Amino acid sequence: MPRASGLRANDAPTPAAALLLGVETCSRNGRNSFLRRAWLPPDPPLGHGVHRYAFQVFALLPGDEYTSAPGRKELANAIRQRAIGSGLLVGHYQRA
Secondary structure, X not given: OOXXXXXXXXXXXXXXXHHHHOOOOOOOOOEOOOXXXXXXXXXXXXOOOOXXXXXXXXXXXXXXXXXXXXXXXXXXXXXXXXXXXXXXXXXXXXXX
8 A cells, every 4th residue: 555645845755765655656758749768848939928837646456567658648637547646836937
């Protein structure tokens, strides 16, 4: 049974940290808009005004492993079947 009760700012457990926290899995990136496994920061067009960004995080029970780069459908199925918690942060950003 996982014992972690939350994450601190800039905290994404590595596999070693996950073991210390008592969880079996750690954070992973799926494919981004460029179909790569990587983080893409907010990047609105210069002078285009304020853009709204929504960031979601889900805690999932252990289960079947994902493909090497899970897509939207695979992630949605995992969330539907194994989600035990979630969070949402909505932020605003503009480039002047």
